[in-house]
Amino acid sequence: MTKTRSLCFLILAAALFFSSAALAHVEIDVPAAVDVGAPFFLKVRSTQDFSGLHLRWLDRQVRVPAIEGEALILLGAPLDIVPGMHRIVGELEILDRRIAFVKEVDVRPRSFPEQRLRVARKMVTPDPSLMPHIEEERRQVRAALERISEQRHWGKPFTRPVAGSVSSPFGLRRFFNDEPRAPHRGVDLRGAEGTSVLAFSAGEVILTGEHYFAGKSVYIDHGLGLVTQYIHLSEINVTYGQMVSAGQVIGKIGATGRVTGPHLHFGLSVLGMWVDPLPLMD
Ligand SMILES: [Zn+2]
Incomplete structure (x- = not known):
């Protein structure tokens, strides 16, 4: 039992090591906080062979192709969003690997006239x-x-x-x-x-x-x-x-x-x- 657990841990550690090593060549640019109603950009850059990324934001899914090592998309926080932390869940297509990432965006309340x-x-x-x-x-x-x-x-x-x-x-x-x-x-x-x-x-x-x-x-x-x-x-x-x-x-x-x-x-x-x-x- 203990042996299985430590083996699992090793595999997990190895996976984490490889993803963070790969991610060292990746820049993910997204604002940490936005207001309700605001549009915002997500930009991902990589010097490696980067073909695109898959994203999930507020239950919508989209694939963003990379052009010359850069993938750019416009996202937004709609009027009916619940203020607070929301996750952008993504998967990068780099070389022939898929590398998962998560970014949190803090959606701040805004009062409208x-x-x-x-x-x-x-x-x-x-x-x-x-x-x-x-x-x-x-x-x-x-x-x-x-x-x-x-x-x-x-x-x-x-x-x-x-x-x-x-x-x-x-x-x-x-x-x-x-x-x-x-x-x-x-x-x-x-x-x-x-x-x-x-x-x-x-x-x-x-x-x-x-x-x-x-x-x-x-x-x-x-x-x-x-x-x-x-x-x-x-x-x-x-x-x-x-x-x-x-x-x-x-x-x-x-x-x-x-x-x-x-x-x-x-x-x-x-x-x-x-x-x-x-x-x-x-
Ligand atoms: Zn109008």
């Missing part, structure tokens, strides 16, 4: 006959946001879709006609009707349409689970399946859907979870 609006009743409570149509739009948007393409199209620096300042921040706790609604899942940027809206980064247009609440909408898949949303447009200048470059005009600012005036609502989703795009823009 409140906003009360008066809006037309039909926009708060749509006609029941429209519900199947609205549900179908939601299903399409959900599917777009949950896409995790294997290739990274995005790159830094990112493009601010319009130059205008923020009129409504991410995370705002909203009440329409005193009824609590979902928190604000993007940022509203100021701009006159007809102002050009630019792609945040390179990617593929995976959904366009005129939706009941969102009005004219564009969704772009930038790869590795990063999807951006541009809504309430007056005009859409791209088509489904089109590849766009960073800063390309994709539409014009408008006031379509459930809005009180022209602006761009810009949303950023990471592995299917909305996060605040503002920290990524100038």
Whole structure:
């Protein structure tokens, strides 16, 4: 019994020794703490033959390919995350080995401001006959946001879709006609009707349409689970399946859907979870 135990211990010690020896050539860069709602990068570098890594974050899984010894991914802490320690569990593909690692990220609570609006009743409570149509739009948007393409199209620096300042921040706790609604899942940027809206980064247009609440909408898949949303447009200048470059005009600012005036609502989703795009823009 004792012999088996010490043998097990030896194997474990050897495994630990080999993984830490291999990990000596690996740099894993991730913030120790982030706020609720914040996006953050995880960067892994290795001088050895590093082909990529597998990650698990908040029950989502993704493989990040390494390019010239570096793997980079954007992650985030969504609004409904429980503050506290959360684990990023990963496995590096180095030479022909798999090396496991765990990184802890401390998610700090953040309080978001409140906003009360008066809006037309039909926009708060749509006609029941429209519900199947609205549900179908939601299903399409959900599917777009949950896409995790294997290739990274995005790159830094990112493009601010319009130059205008923020009129409504991410995370705002909203009440329409005193009824609590979902928190604000993007940022509203100021701009006159007809102002050009630019792609945040390179990617593929995976959904366009005129939706009941969102009005004219564009969704772009930038790869590795990063999807951006541009809504309430007056005009859409791209088509489904089109590849766009960073800063390309994709539409014009408008006031379509459930809005009180022209602006761009810009949303950023990471592995299917909305996060605040503002920290990524100038
Ligand atoms: Zn908005």
